[in-house]
Amino acid sequence: MSLCRLTYCSHAIPSLDYQDLNNILEKSQKNNTTLGLTGLLCFGNGMFLQVLEGDRKFLGHTYNRIAKDERHHDTEIIEFVEVDSRMFGEWSMKALDLSDYSKELVKKLSMKYSSATDFYPFQMNAKQSLGFLIELYDLMNKNVASKS
Ligand code: FAD
Numbered sequence: 001m002s003l004c005r006l007t008y009c010s011h012a013i014p015s016l017d018y019q020d021l022n023n024i025l026e027k028s029q030k031n032n033t034t035l036g037l038t039g040l041l042c043f044g045n046g047m048f049l050q051v052l053e054g055d056r057k058f059l060g061h062t063y064n065r066i067a068k069d070e071r072h073h074d075t076e077i078i079e080f081v082e083v084d085s086r087m088f089g090e091w092s093m094k095a096l097d098l099s100d101y102s103k104e105l106v107k108k109l110s111m112k113y114s115s116a117t118d119f120y121p122f123q124m125n126a127k128q129s130l131g132f133l134i135e136l137y138d139l140m141n142k143n144v145a146s147k148s
Contacts, residue, residue, distance in 0.1 A: 003086070004056040006063055007079045007129050009121035010048045010072040020071055021095060028093035037062060038089050040133050042121075044098025044106065048072055049121035051133055053086045079126035087130075088137060096136050109135055 021043060032038065037054035050066075052059055059080070067075045088094070098106050098119055110119050112135075113128040121129055 002056045003054070003083055004059050005051060005053045005079065005081055005083045005087075006059045006077065007049070007051045007126060008063065008066075008075050008077045009050075009124075009129070010075040012043065012046050012048060012072050013070070014046070016046075016071055021097065024071065025093060025095045031062070032092040035062065038086055038091055038093075040088050040091065040094050040096060040137060042096045042098065042119075042133060042136065044119040047119065047121055049119075049124075049129055049133065051088060051130070053083065053088060056082075076122060078121070078124065078129050081126070087134065094137075094140070096140060101136075101139075105139075 025041070028041065032052075032054075035054060035058040037052055037058060039050060039052040042049045052062065063077070063080075106119055107117055109132055110116055113132040114120060114123045116123050121132075124132065
């Protein structure tokens with residue numbers, strides 16, 4: 001058993017809607033819980049950026065399934081690396097829809113972590129994509145904390 005992190009990006013099909021996102025999230029949570037996988041799925045500007053953590057073998061199998069999914073295309077692995085600890089261990093899968101965040105914030109984070117002025121994960125390297133997701137994750141946790 002080797003703890004790894006896999007990050008990839010992809011283009012969503014143009015017809016992808018809120019219901020599709022919910023279906024993906026529900027299925028991900030169910031399957032990932034069984035396999036001990038955790039992570040974040042970010043959707044914005046018609047693209048996905050997902051980070052998955054867990055056992056190397058299960059990550060590989062899961063990514064192979066995901067890459068064949070017809071709800072997105074042109075999947076591109078950004079990083080598949082051994083890690084010492086999880087960064088997103090609280091969630092079997094949590095979805096972040098960037099349309100829930102202000103345009104200014106998305107622009108600010110996109111410009112901080114890429115050369116683009118909008119969310120464009122294909123232009124992010126491993127460190128940048130992780131930095132982007134961690135900032136969103138922290139913001140999400142703060143919002144959850146302030147609501148409770
Ligand atoms: P089933 O749910 O029975 O699906 C069987 C087949 O039908 C699969 O090939 C599936 O891709 C396809 N399918 C199911 N519903 C639809 C639909 N509405 N439209 C088109 N094809 C469909 N799965 C995970 O387990 N963990 C993840 O973290 C994860 N993240 C994902 C992220 C993205 C961006 C996308 C698009 C999908 C993700 N999925 C994830 C779903 C994954 O691609 C598979 O659909 C799922 O793992 C298959 O689960 P299953 O073996 O129980 O098969």
